Amino acid sequence: MTTTPVSTSSIEAKKKLFDMVLAFVKSQCIYTAARLGIFNLLQDEGEQSLESIAEKTNTKPERLYFVLRALAHLDVLKQKPGRVFASTELSDLLVTNKGPSMGHFAMHIIEPAQWDAWKVLEDALHTGEVPFERANGKGVYQFCQDNEWSGDVFINAMSFLTNHAVDALMDVYDFSRFETVMDVGGGQGGLIARIVKRFGCKGILFEVPYVAETAAAYLQQQGVDKDAVQIITGDVFVEIPKGADAIVMKYFISAWNDEDAMKILHNCKQALPPHGKIILLQAFVPDLDEPKVAPDGVMPGVFAVQVNVAVPGGGWRTRQHFQELFEKSGFVLEKVVDTQTNLSAMEFGRKS
Known part of the structure; x- marks a missing residue:
């Protein structure tokens, strides 16, 4: 009996698909370890035995071992003889007790409420509903407002995304020509x-009240003078304040x-003076002839599905x-500026 050899291209195609299909296992292991505080523990206290980690996280060692071993195989953790685990460069990025981090981003994207939305994606495609709203009975912003843990993780996740991309933006986009930026x-x-802080202009932060509650303390932690940024709360669909x-x-x-x-853009136009600018900071989904992966590894076309599953339109x-x-x-449109992350800037002026 002879067997037909499998082509190299077929093997490579299957490898790609296996990785895609099992990606949820990887993300759930990361979420679970972050939620249990394991990355914090290993960074703060050093390498730990399986039994020590299980005791400090109130988990069953033999069950926990499968998760930790998988993370070690992914280089998120390092496994040593005797079922001892240590932190790595990747796990240090997932620490959540030192300020906004990728750990917060992971927990927000993978938390149960978000996960539930993916369970109803097929049905929602038929009905046209927002999957998150169908699964949770309310929108993601209201959900985060009503659930303290989710709200805190969401705010920190967004702060992480800002921190991740902002330095690269500041290197290529000049805000010093503006007197006040909102x-x-x-x-x-x-x-x-x-x-x-970098360009010496004045600032305005416009947000909904529950998000802005932590802004004053956060700005102070960042070393911003209390008179440098004015915090205004409101609704973008009602009115956007003037002054920038x-x-x-x-x-x-x-x-x-x-x-x-x-x-929203109409209200922005009403708020701006005739010479005013609006700067869109965004990851752009590539057209057919453009690279599908941003310099930092984000695939905007894939991430766009996550956004669409979570929010209306x-x-x-x-x-x-x-x-x-x-x-x-x-x-x-007056200019487009790209950075070394997924973030780009599109600058618009008002039509005369």
Whole structure:
């Protein structure tokens, strides 16, 4: 009996698919270890035996071992003889007790409420519902407001994304030409803090009240003078405050469908002086002939699915789509600036 040899290309294709299909196992192991505080423990106290980790996390050693061993195989942890585990460069990035980190981002993306949304994705594709809302009975922002842990993780996850991308942005985009910059939907103020400290301009942080509650303390921790950034709370669909000659929005407008986005942009236009600018900070879904992976490894076209599963009309757009959206709202594209992360800037001026 003879067997037909398997082509190298077929093997490689199967390897790619196995990795994709089993990706949820990897992410769940990361989430579970982050939620249990294992990455914090190993960084703070050094390498630990399986039994020690299990005792300190109130888990069963033989069950926990499978998770820790898998993380070691992924180089997230290091396994030593005697079932001893130690931290690595990857696990240090997932520590959550030293400020906003990739650990917060992982916990937000993979937490049960988000996971439940993926369970109903097929049904939601038929009905047109937002999967997160179908699974949880409310929108993601309301859910985070009603659930303290989820809300805290969400805010820290967004702060991590800001910290991850902002330094690369500051190296290629000059905010010093503006007198006052307003960050719309700016979370705790990570972006506006960096802008005012580096470029010496004044800042305004505009957010919903429950998110802005922690902003004053966060800005103080960042060494921002209390008079440098004004914190204003409100609703982007009602009115955006005047007083800035530049508005920045980082990943914010992608949470809304085109109709809602245009309402927000209309209010931005009303708030800006004639010479004012609006700077969209965003990861752009590539067109067919553009690279599919950003310099930092993010695939915007894949991440866009996560956004769309979580929020109404959400989903990252192509540069062309964003340009058309802003032009319909009374703006004209003046420049595009790319960075060494997934974040790029599109600067728009008001149409005369």
